[in-house]
Amino acid sequence: MRISRSLEVWKMGTVNYLEALKLQDKLVSDRKTRKISDTLLSLQHPPTYTLGKRRTDHNLLVPETDLRKIGAELHYTQRGGDITFHGPHQAILYPIISLRDIGLGARNYVEKLELTMIELASLYGVKARAGQTGETGVWVGERKIGAIGVRISSGITSHGLALNIDPDLSYFKHIVPCGIADKEVTSLGKETEVALPAEEVIHEQLISCFARVFGFSDIIWKDDASILFDNQSIE
């Protein structure tokens, strides 16, 4: 017997990285106390470089001041994983879900995030695969199309996945992406032979893939994400 599980999805457009982080912190806290149920944020960031908990800034190949010159921000986070870039035309999903409620451990969760991106890629005829040991993420051949970096706190997830739809890949030249030196970065746009539809369509497809992989039977769409920012005092 399958219990029906619903997912609240917020489609948020372009969101500044720190704002998204503060929002996730609040949502994680609300999810822990069961004030909210499983939630998914779908968004993009302006050009932003981020580091994980291990602070692997030796993989940043240019000084931070250079990043500001090209209009990008740099942030240190508590997520797992190495350095990466987020920017326009890259689809990001931040699931705030309870792994304990569905009996998943970190490894299985990450595998399902990989599967979500692999399924999306296949919609466009792109044969993607999960990375080998130590190369978490989604690959087309030896080129990386999707990245994952996750934080789990008392079984509640934050951060998530980033799938390259058609970002400006030259931003990746300033880093050793994910700490993997000899591999290229790619995008859906570069790998598919099919013309890509409007990005909004791709975002919705990615959300559907996520819901399917994680067994959510109902999706509750929330478009007005501004109410998430109102009536809270985000310090």
Add this chain to the structure above:
Amino acid sequence: MASRLWASRAASYLRISAFNRGFASVVKDFKYADSHEWVKVEGNSAVVGITDHAQDHLGDVVYVELPEVGAAVTQGGSFGAVESVKATSDINSPVSGKVVEVNEELSNSPGLVNASPYETGWIIKVEMSDNGELKSLMDSDQYSKFCEEEDASH
């Protein structure tokens, strides 16, 4: 058949009970939190780590964030984190008290958490402020059952 008999004899000699179906082990005399940390009580101090079930569900640990010696911990509160497969997972303390020792080996060999979660992969030693908290933890049988139920819940 003979090897299973040997295995269960060895297991009971080592006071480890093995699951019938999975392979995640527990140690009989330890206490367990529902966030998959274990406690070995030695007088007033407690050695803390994560369980075999936890390390299996995490995947290969590549980094352990340890607290400072002298830091305070509270039961159920986070005291550090482990990173595996691009996920950092907070670890919570099963007891309150003061951190008196941390396992420095984990800085060089975080994989000890996977290879030996109950022995060389221990994470912190806590001087307990309230032994009574141990009552709210599970024993090895309760914990084994808890894991089975959790794994079956999807």
